[in-house]
Amino acid sequence: MSKQTYVRTKPHLNIGTMGHVDHGKTTLTAAITKVLSERGTGGYVPFERIDRAPEEAARGITINLAHVEYETDTRHYAHVDMPGHADFIKNMMTGAAQLDGAILVVSALDGVMPQTAEHVLLARQVGVDHIVVALNKADAGDPELTDLVELEVRELLTAHGYPGDTTPVVRVSGLRALAGDPRWTGAIEALLDAVDIYVPTPVRSTDAPFLLPVENVLTITGRGTVVTGAIERGTVRTGDRIEVPGTEVATVVTGVETFGKPMEVAEAGDNVALLLRGVARDAVRRGHVVAAPGSVVPRRRFTARVYVLSAAEGGRRTPVSTGYRPQFHLRTADVVGAVDIGDAADAVVARPGDTVTMTVELGRAVPLEPGLGFAIREGGRTVGAGTVVTVLPDQP
């Protein structure tokens, strides 16, 4: 193999586009790569290549294809464009995407829509602290109407605990920038500058034991089984011993790559593909974690603080009570869990809009720790978001 090695010369950040369906996330992503490729710090990734299904192009060790990488003058970015609302929930709300910052795409023609609001709400819940707004389709919007949309977005951010008054809001046109219109390529430059300046370089926990939530599992003919995902903590290099808690898998890493380039050492925050020695394709799945041996014990029970979404936020109309069994999305895992909100004799319920403490018993053990964020889903929609408070011993 004569592939070029990834050399870490700039801080690496994970960012992503979020926002309502059709507001132009993928077009904007393509436009960003086009502008930067013209600057010479990245490859142009056309719309069709961002928007295709991951299975379509597994060639070599490939990261989840919704990811594109690019560099500004000061940073290396992995940018995830989440194709649809359900995908967004799965990847981001579970913490799988591990975004250091987000670009909220709002169409200047349509303004704040339900998924705009839901994405902001859930971004807050999972600890995405920095949002930059791209007011997209500004080429087609009436300027006065666009002013109103900007006001509306700032109010939405403020309502969810973001500094709405000081958040950078940049008027862009992904479509016109893709067409090479200098006015709008300049706007993309301004958006990237805002991201560079406004989203701080995160402090990575590289000293902690290695942990990678598995996002995807692939087989590379002739090489073996590969797992992909964003490293949550620690570092990993070829030759390291790892295990997959809750399975029989205990083996050695035989290759580490990022965006198709081999790496000497990968660290927390990096999007990687790990080649694992002698592991059968079906021995590891999305939802598992790859961890330093002995560093993680999967558990089933925990207490949590949970916010139950209001009906206006797309949540339930009726309260939740003890015995409720929704799906819990923790990291990349999707597990059923039974909820206990208190003494049934007290008829304790959690109404939509309430924040409550609950005990959860999961259908199977997953790695848990205080502070871990999760989403609660039911029938394909998000109905709650919470944080693990205490991990409890399994009941006999």
Ligand SMILES: Nc1nc2c(ncn2[C@@H]2O[C@H](COP(=O)(O)OP(=O)(O)OP(=O)(O)O)[C@@H](O)[C@H]2O)c(=O)[nH]1
């Ligand atoms: N006028 C104008 N149209 C745009 C712009 N950006 C995107 N569009 C159009 O809006 C539509 C949706 O664009 P996409 O980039 O697919 O939107 P998306 O947010 O990725 O959509 P989903 O992934 O389906 O949620 C397409 O028809 C685009 O051509 C823009 O800046 N100006």
Ligand SMILES: [Mg+2]
């Ligand atoms: Mg899209």
